[in-house]
Amino acid sequence: MFKTIPIPILNDNYVWVIIYDNKTVVIDPGSAAEVVDFHQKNNLTISNILITHRHNDHIDGVQELMGKYDPDVFAPYHQSFDFKYTVVKDKDVVSLFNDQLSFEVIHVPGHTLEHVVYHGSKMLFCGDTLFSFGCGRVFEGTLEQMHKSLKKISKIDCLSKVYCTHEYTKNNLRFLSSYFKNDKLYQSNLKKLENIAITVPSLLKDELEFNPFLNSNLDDFKAIRKAKDLF
Numbered sequence: 001m002f003k004t005i006p007i008p009i010l011n012d013n014y015v016w017v018i019i020y021d022n023k024t025v026v027i028d029p030g031s032a033a034e035v036v037d038f039h040q041k042n043n044l045t046i047s048n049i050l051i052t053h054r055h056n057d058h059i060d061g062v063q064e065l066m067g068k069y070d071p072d073v074f075a076p077y078h079q080s081f082d083f084k085y086t087v088v089k090d091k092d093v094v095s096l097f098n099d100q101l102s103f104e105v106i107h108v109p110g111h112t113l114e115h116v117v118y119h120g121s122k123m124l125f126c127g128d129t130l131f132s133f134g135c136g137r138v139f140e141g142t143l144e145q146m147h148k149s150l151k152k153i154s155k156i157d158c159l160s161k162v163y164c165t166h167e168y169t170k171n172n173l174r175f176l177s178s179y180f181k182n183d184k185l186y187q188s189n190l191k192k193l194e195n196i197a198i199t200v201p202s203l204l205k206d207e208l209e210f211n212p213f214l215n216s217n218l219d220d221f222k223a224i225r226k227a228k229d230l231f
């Protein structure tokens with residue numbers, strides 16, 4: 001019913017686009033040109049933009065897309081946002097495509113303090129909080145906060161697809177392979193993805209099983225996140 005497409009922008013970001021009929025919902029447009037191009041080529045128009053957090057590579061395309069398509073924008077509150085938007089907070093429900101699709105908002109502080117993820121219809125748009133075989137850097141929150149936020153994510157429907165915003169999978173696997181002393185699981189996954197350019201979305205069930213950033217206790221999480229920062 002819904003088609004979800006990644007538009008690569010910048011070095012390794014994805015803008016996710018959900019398509020329904022000739023309308024779209026665009027998540028974290030860090031750049032406008034590629035998104036406009038995609039909509040023009042496919043004769044689509046943007047009805048909503050969802051923002052997960054305030055970093056420039058997630059919002060820099062918002063103003064231009066608003067000027068062209070006049071979509072309603074949902075975002076967590078941040079004083080630096082200079083575009084018009086509806087504030088979302090934990091447990092809010094966002095209704096899209098005339099109620100054909102709805103997402104629950106989950107507040108996940110850690111990468112930044114305002115960061116939210118959107119979940120519904122087995123889709124999870126998780127910004128820079130969860131990556132395939134990894135998680136986001138902890139810039140503003142504490143490691144405890146980030147661990148708690150990831151635990152929140154681990155409780156949602158495990159058959160959800162994980163739409164993260166960066167192509168970090170192979171780098172994460174290289175790190176895990178070295179951290180766990182050439183562990184075969186990570187090496188074989190790396191080999192499997194060798195010739196694949198777009199490795200996402202992954203499945204939350206697989207992340208719960210294989211992603212130590214998601215399934216570790218607090219002490220192990222702290223150790224692995226610190227080690228990754230230095231990798």
Ligand SMILES: [Zn+2]
Pocket residue numbers: 053055111128
């Ligand atoms: Zn970020």
